[in-house]
Amino acid sequence: MDYLADERKKAEFDVDEMKIVWAGSRHAFEVSDRISKLVANDPGFRKDTRTMLARKELFKNTLRKAAYAWKRIHDLHLSEEEASRLRFYVDEPAYTDLHWGMFVPAIKGQGTDEQQKKWLPLAYKMQIIGCYAQTELGHGSNVQGLETTATFDPQTDEFVIHSPTLTSSKWWPGGLGKVSTHGVVYARLIINGEEHGIHGFIVQLRSLEDHLPLPGVTVGDIGMKFGNGAYNTMDNGVLRFDHVRIPRNQMLMRVSQVTRDGKYKQSDVPRQLVYGTMVYVRQTIVADASCALSRAVTIATRYSAVRRQFGSQNGGPETQVIDYKTQQNRLFPLLASAYAFKFVGEWLTWLYNDVTQRLQASDFSTLPEAHACTAGLKSLTTTATADGIEECRKLCGGHGYLCSSGLPELFAVYVPACTYEGDNTVLLLQVARFLMKTVSQLGSGKKPLGTISYMGKIEHLMQSRCTVQKAEDWLKPSQVLEAFEARAVKMAVSCAKNLSKFTNPEEGFAELSADLVEAAVAHCQLIVVSKFIDKLQQDIPGKGVKQQLEALCGIYYLYLLHKHQGDFLATSYLTPKQAALANDQLRALYTKVRPNAVALVDSFNYTDHFLGSILGCYDGNVYPKLYDAAWKDPLNDSVVPEGYHEYVRPLLKQQLHTAKL
Ligand SMILES: CCCCCCCCCCCCCCCCCCCCCCC/C=C/C(=O)SCCNC(=O)CCNC(=O)[C@H](O)C(C)(C)COP(=O)(O)OP(=O)(O)OC[C@H]1O[C@@H](n2cnc3c(N)ncnc32)[C@H](O)[C@@H]1OP(=O)(O)O
Numbered sequence: 271m272d273y274l275a276d277e278r279k280k281a282e283f284d285v286d287e288m289k290i291v292w293a294g295s296r297h298a299f300e301v302s303d304r305i306s307k308l309v310a311n312d313p314g315f316r317k318d319t320r321t322m323l324a325r326k327e328l329f330k331n332t333l334r335k336a337a338y339a340w341k342r343i344h345d346l347h348l349s350e351e352e353a354s355r356l357r358f359y360v361d362e363p364a365y366t367d368l369h370w371g372m373f374v375p376a377i378k379g380q381g382t383d384e385q386q387k388k389w390l391p392l393a394y395k396m397q398i399i400g401c402y403a404q405t406e407l408g409h410g411s412n413v414q415g416l417e418t419t420a421t422f423d424p425q426t427d428e429f430v431i432h433s434p435t436l437t438s439s440k441w442w443p444g445g446l447g448k449v450s451t452h453g454v455v456y457a458r459l460i461i462n463g464e465e466h467g468i469h470g471f472i473v474q475l476r477s478l479e480d481h482l483p484l485p486g487v488t489v490g491d492i493g494m495k496f497g498n499g500a501y502n503t504m505d506n507g508v509l510r511f512d513h514v515r516i517p518r519n520q521m522l523m524r525v526s527q528v529t530r531d532g533k534y535k536q537s538d539v540p541r542q543l544v545y546g547t548m549v550y551v552r553q554t555i556v557a558d559a560s561c562a563l564s565r566a567v568t569i570a571t572r573y574s575a576v577r578r579q580f581g582s583q584n585g586g587p588e589t590q591v592i593d594y595k596t597q598q599n600r601l602f603p604l605l606a607s608a609y610a611f612k613f614v615g616e617w618l619t620w621l622y623n624d625v626t627q628r629l630q631a632s633d634f635s636t637l638p639e640a641h642a643c644t645a646g647l648k649s650l651t652t653t654a655t656a657d658g659i660e661e662c663r664k665l666c667g668g669h670g671y672l673c674s675s676g677l678p679e680l681f682a683v684y685v686p687a688c689t690y691e692g693d694n695t696v697l698l699l700q701v702a703r704f705l706m707k708t709v710s711q712l713g714s715g716k717k718p719l720g721t722i723s724y725m726g727k728i729e730h731l732m733q734s735r736c737t738v739q740k741a742e743d744w745l746k747p748s749q750v751l752e753a754f755e756a757r758a759v760k761m762a763v764s765c766a767k768n769l770s771k772f773t774n775p776e777e778g779f780a781e782l783s784a785d786l787v788e789a790a791v792a793h794c795q796l797i798v799v800s801k802f803i804d805k806l807q808q809d810i811p812g813k814g815v816k817q818q819l820e821a822l823c824g825i826y827y828l829y830l831l832h833k834h835q836g837d838f839l840a841t842s843y844l845t846p847k848q849a850a851l852a853n854d855q856l857r858a859l860y861t862k863v864r865p866n867a868v869a870l871v872d873s874f875n876y877t878d879h880f881l882g883s884i885l886g887c888y889d890g891n892v893y894p895k896l897y898d899a900a901w902k903d904p905l906n907d908s909v910v911p912e913g914y915h916e917y918v919r920p921l922l923k924q925q926l927h928t929a930k931l
């Protein structure tokens with residue numbers, strides 16, 4: 271029986287068409303739909319006991335799943351797109367993520383043609399397994415501060431890789447702890463006593479015969495991480511080198527080279543390309559944020575439609591908690607954010623592909639913007655998604671705290687995304703640097719392009735005032751864009767003015783860094799809002815689909831406007847009355863979205879297997895499932911628990927000395 275059938279009947283739009291919008295294309299939908307069912311129906315990919323397994327058992331099970339996934343990919347002749355969908359629906363972090371997601375891209379992006387020819391075929395067949403070994407015990411954010419050394423030995427034509435201190439131990443790389451045979455290891459290049467900065471080197475870590483560490487290599491897992499199950503399926507590792515020798519041609523030499531006679535040469539590509547793998551992964555993290563958030567929102571929305579508390583009249587049913595405005599005000603902006611992040615993720619993938627093509631044609635002009643966009647949007651979307659998952663847990667009340675809700679594990683797996691691939695604050699400071707540079711160049715005749723083109727309208731934006739007179743005026747895209755542009759430009763200019771008061775710009779930057787981070791957030795929010803609005807300019811078929819997306823877009827920007835009202839008011843673009851009208855419009859949009867809420871999360875097309883949540887199951891039959899699951903918990907295997915006779919019974923039977931106690 272479908273306990274959510276009434277909700278589904280209320281939908282005012284074509285859910286099948288919305289599924290295609292969400293997937294990106296009809297083809298993408300068909301692939302995704304087919305692979306999600308394939309995974310859901312395969313007992314080899316079961317994951318319902320994951321939070322109950324001890325680490326060793328959990329890890330072994332992940333190794334089994336990864337091998338099984340690889341076999342299925344081969345047996346079924348899956349394409350790259352299908353394999354990537356399979357990884358997504360298997361829904362378990364594993365060493366394979368780092369192999370495919372960072373090791374291979376690092377060789378592709380930073381290796382010469384010759385190096386790619388040698389290493390990629392081995393990596394593609396998984397005859398070697400690689401990780402990305404950059405972070406150390408002492409330094410993660412400060413890449414220039416890494417201590418591992420790679421010293422060129424001209425006698426033998428080798429590099430000597432060494433960990434000179436405890437803090438130079440590699441620490442965190444995923445897949446390193448127990449599985450990787452190789453790593454792209456980042457180290458300070460030293461030639462003839464002279465330092466040449468951080469470079470990547472392909473280093474073999476373990477024997478391909480018996481998997482033992484090679485001489486001079488000390489390697490292991492760094493231990494349990496946050497949450498049950500969760501990211502503990504991954505072997506994040508520690509690694510030390512004691513004068514390990516590798517051939518000279520294992521330095522990744524696309525960006526710079528070391529010749530046989532020990533000369534250091536720089537190609538005509540910018541040295542920042544050494545950071546290229548991080549740009550790539552940040553882009554994939556943005557594309558992934560909408561998936562994690564939409565998953566949590568699906569659970570919270572379906573459950574909020576099932577759950578009833580208070581409000582019974584004349585013995586009738588109580589109120590569905592989704593009908594409380596407070597619930598809507600917490601839930602619907604997250605639903606809207608999931609869609610917003612989907613569209614900005616699609617756009618960022620386009621931007622990344624564009625910059626990659628330009629780099630191949632030696633056009634490096636858009637690299638700073640690509641860096642700022644990937645860094646800023648990675649920060650914005652992961653922070654909002656991690657916070658959003660936790661909010662969804664609270665939206666589900668007490669039951670949200672049960673592992674069977676799926677939300678605790680989802681949060682524990684997701685939250686490190688705020689830290690890995692760049693701490694979110696550190697990344698926003700990169701965006702702020704980019705903004706300050708842009709503002710400082712405004713008078714120079716250099717036209718700001720792309721996501722900072724609005725800075726070209728600075729004079730207009732500094733003076734313009736909001737013209738909204740009634741709540742519906744907040745539905746005009748041009749009005750909304752101007753509001754977000756004026757806020758972003760005014761915050762950036764205010765920071766730049768304050769910075770100019772310092773004689774030492776670096777000191778000023780450090781002192782004003784909290785304001786700079788806020789200016790960076792305003793800029794990134796503008797990007798997300800503008801990409802959502804751009805999406806709505808496209809032809810979107812299907813009854814009512816565009817209207818629902820317009821309502822969600824409105825919720826996304828009006829919620830931000832309400833939350834950051836202080837910024838908008840402080841920059842004098844808005845009056846308090848106009849801010850209040852924005853809030854009136856926001857409430858009106860909640861009412862519009864309410865009957866469509868369940869259908870809007872159905873449009874994500876997630877299987878029950880993928881959701882892994884009793885509260886979010888498609889049929890909404892929550893209570894019997896919760897009740898049954900409780901009895902299946904291993905603690906209920908026996909009526910009287912182990913330890914009763916040892917620890918509880920003696921307490922119950924003790925003779926107290928003081929009867930008054
Ligand atoms: C069980 C299931 C099994 C299934 C099996 C299926 C098998 C097959 C399936 C195949 C499917 C594929 C699946 C793939 C999945 C992919 C998923 C990926 C998973 C990802 C997991 C994440 C793991 C985490 C990894 C990491 O964390 S790696 C380490 C990351 N580290 C950081 O991010 C460090 C952060 N710090 C920095 O980036 C920098 O140092 C800094 C930006 C802070 C700069 O600091 P600094 O000020 O010192 O700067 P520099 O002097 O170095 O440079 C300044 C100038 O350079 C510019 N700059 C800086 N960075 C960049 C950049 N990245 N790009 C371009 N330019 C850059 C600055 O702007 C400065 O420029 P200016 O001088 O002009 O101002």
Ligand SMILES: Cc1cc2nc3c(=O)[nH]c(=O)nc-3n(C[C@H](O)[C@H](O)[C@H](O)COP(=O)(O)OP(=O)(O)OC[C@H]3O[C@@H](n4cnc5c(N)ncnc54)[C@H](O)[C@@H]3O)c2cc1C
Pocket residue numbers: 368402403404405408409410411412441442443444501506686689690691692693694695696699
């Ligand atoms: C689950 C997980 C997986 C990972 N996988 C990998 C991997 O595969 N390979 C790899 O190489 N690394 C990996 N990492 C490491 C990760 O990239 C780093 O932890 C991350 O870049 C943050 O660096 P940090 O740990 O040095 O943090 P720190 O920089 O020490 O941050 C600590 C605090 O200091 C603040 N801070 C730091 N610098 C500044 C500044 N300049 N201004 C203001 N505030 C500042 C930060 O905001 C933060 O609040 C992984 C980490 C995790 C958690």
